[in-house]
């Protein structure tokens with residue numbers, strides 16, 4: 479199970495069967511280059527593999543500031 | 544995916560540059576993009592005293608950090624707008640960041656001047672974002688001039704710049720097109736303004752700010768309106784997906800080939816504001832009129848001020 483926190487809108491999603499960052503982006507309706515994908519202190523490129531138990535922050539970059 | 548430069552594990556993929564970078568090389572990439580912007584447009588020198596407009600957002604804080612890393616003399620100015628919920632958060636993030644990185648910081652409190660945006664919003668009829676933007680531009684410029692800064696730097700990124708360019712092109716707004724660019728020279732009453740992040744996308748500054756440990760504000764401005772620029776940002780992002788590198792080409796192409804054709808368009812005649820001396824197209828500048836309105840019982844007419852309203856001073 480992968481747990482995903484969405485920023486900035488807030489909210490948490492879980493996905494039982496996702497194995498890559500690219501799949502995660504597709505599943506959440508995002509494209510590479512529009513959101514940064516954070517696991518702990520690490521930034522993940524779209525090709526990276528995810529493991530069961532991972533907690534991910536998906537941060538959209540379109541917000542102001 | 545491996546880092547294009549050192550072959551370590553990549554953290555940021557950048558199709559528009561046919562590259563991917565590990566954290567360390569990505570920081571170097573950002574430095575180089577800013578160095579190139581500064582160099583290509585003769586934005587500033589190590590002798591300049593640079594005031595950085597710090598909103599508390601990722602772009603402006605990253606900019607202050609980058610300029611400092613590159614050896615420039617950097618001081619931050621944060622304007623506390625007095626907006627319930629968001630201003631206190633933005634201020635705290637800015638203060639923490641500057642303290643952590645040893646960046647000198649000044650804070651101007653709009654509420655103390657009778658211009659807190661919560662109160663202003665009750666009185667004005669114009670959209671609050673237009674009044675707020677005008678007020679910020681006025682105080683950033685004025686603070687720079689009165690305190691001996693030769694340059695005012697803002698955190699506009701490539702997405703800000705290209706979306707505005709596209710909007711101006713679609714309206715064929717010749718005056719705004721003439722003024723658009725990463726540098727606005729100093730003029731009587733205006734400090735030189737520079738946008739050293741203009742070659743970096745929003746995605747790149749988001750990655751950068753994460754690597755720098757910049758806190759992201761969880762409290763957006765409650766007045767933030769549906770602006771039109773996001774529409775253009777999305778259009779350009781779709782174009783970028785199909786044609787990586789298009790945004791930067793569009794903007795650089797405009798600077799190189801397009802802008803000169805608009806340059807002859809004249810700006811309004813400016814005279815010093817009778818109250819504060821700032822250049823204005825009317826007798827009393829927009830901010831002095833706002834102050835007068837906030838201190839009077841009656842509502843004064845809200846004449847527009849072309850100067851403070853114009854995109855030029857954004």
Ligand code: SF4
Pocket residue numbers: 624626660671672673675676764765766767768
């Ligand atoms: S969203 Fe509008 S009111 Fe809020 S800080 Fe930005 S310009 Fe000011």
Ligand SMILES: [Zn+2]
Pocket residue numbers: 546547548549550551564565566567568569
């Ligand atoms: Zn590297």
Ligand SMILES: [Zn+2]
Pocket residue numbers: 816817818819820821827828829830831832
């Ligand atoms: Zn004035």
